[in-house]
Amino acid sequence: MSADKIDESGVGDINPWGGPDRPSPALAAAYERMTESLRNFQNIVSAARPTAAVADEISGILDTAAGALAEFAVDESAQIAGRQTRYPGRSQAMSPVLRYKSQSMEEVTGSVEFGRFYLGGNGAAHGGAIPLFFDEVLGRLAGGGRPRCRTAYLHVNFRKITPIERPLTFTGKVDRIEGRKLFLVGTLNEGEDLLADAQGLFVTLEPGQP
Numbered sequence: 001m002s003a004d005k006i007d008e009s010g011v012g013d014i015n016p017w018g019g020p021d022r023p024s025p026a027l028a029a030a031y032e033r034m035t036e037s038l039r040n041f042q043n044i045v046s047a048a049r050p051t052a053a054v055a056d057e058i059s060g061i062l063d064t065a066a067g068a069l070a071e072f073a074v075d076e077s078a079q080i081a082g083r084q085t086r087y088p089g090r091s092q093a094m095s096p097v098l099r100y101k102s103q104s105m106e107e108v109t110g111s112v113e114f115g116r117f118y119l120g121g122n123g124a125a126h127g128g129a130i131p132l133f134f135d136e137v138l139g140r141l142a143g144g145g146r147p148r149c150r151t152a153y154l155h156v157n158f159r160k161i162t163p164i165e166r167p168l169t170f171t172g173k174v175d176r177i178e179g180r181k182l183f184l185v186g187t188l189n190e191g192e193d194l195l196a197d198a199q200g201l202f203v204t205l206e207p208g209q210p
Contacts, residue, residue, distance in 0.1 A: 023080055031080045032087045039093045042117040085140075095136045096129065098170070108141050108172045112188075114164045125162040130188070134198040137172045138184045142202035149182065152201040162188065162195045180204040 023031065050058070082092040089097035096118060100110040112133065120126035135154055142149045162168070172186040182202040188195045 028080070028084055028087075028091075032084060032091045035081070035089065035091045035093055039089070039097065039115070039117070042093060043115040046116045046119060095132050098133075098136060098140075103141070103144065105145050106174045108137065108144075109170070111167055111169050113167050114162065116164060119164050123161075123163055125164050127158065130158065130162060130196050131156045131198070133170075133188070134186050134196075134200065137170055137186050138198065138200040138202065141172045141174065141184060142182050142200075146182075147204050149202040149204045152181075152203045154198060154200045156196060156198045158196050160193055160195045163190065166190065168195065175199075180206075 080091055082090050084091035088099050089095070096112050096114050098110055098112050100108060102109050114125040114129060114133075118125045118129040120129075131154055134156055135151055138154070139149075139151060167190075169189045170187060172184060175183040175185050177183070180203050182204070184200045184202060186198045186200070188197070
């Protein structure tokens with residue numbers, strides 16, 4: 001199957017968020033800008049060694065910002081975070097931002113960069129961030145154009161140190177499908193160097209399953 005159309009942001013729209021609670025274009029863009037600011041803040045916090053006074057001041061600013069947003073809390077079905085598939089990172093700040101180059105029902109390719117927020121030590125990305133990254137890549141491939149599914153298992157092989165703040169590339173492919181079971185594989189590279197690879201099993205949900 002040919003790759004789905006990739007929009008100007010570099011992210012395909014295999015599984016766009018529809019329904020009555022879809023945000024307006026203005027809100028969608030503004031929310032993504034807010035999320036991007038949050039990601040930037042996470043990286044800066046991780047790299048900073050402020051004075052106690054500055055840390056206290058920033059804490060107050062964050063508390064104020066959280067209070068301003070608290071009154072707009074909604075239930076999961078109406079939230080924006082993690083639903084905006086047209087934006088890199090889906091407008092959530094948990095996993096690294098994935099920028100898709102191509103994607104279809106059988107394969108995805110793209111690039112990723114682990115920011116300072118994901119540092120484990122000595123310039124290497126935290127080991128726990130790598131499975132998180134693969135679950136994001138393979139999960140999107142498993143769910144793109146298919147019924148909802150859940151991760152059944154994810155096995156990650158760490159081949160080399162994954163550096164932070166350097167451009168990396170990834171692939172995700174469907175290995176085989178057996179009934180409700182989708183067996184997927186993925187790779188993470190820096191140039192020709194294989195940094196990590198993964199094998200995942202995703203299971204399509206039955207009607208009514210959460």
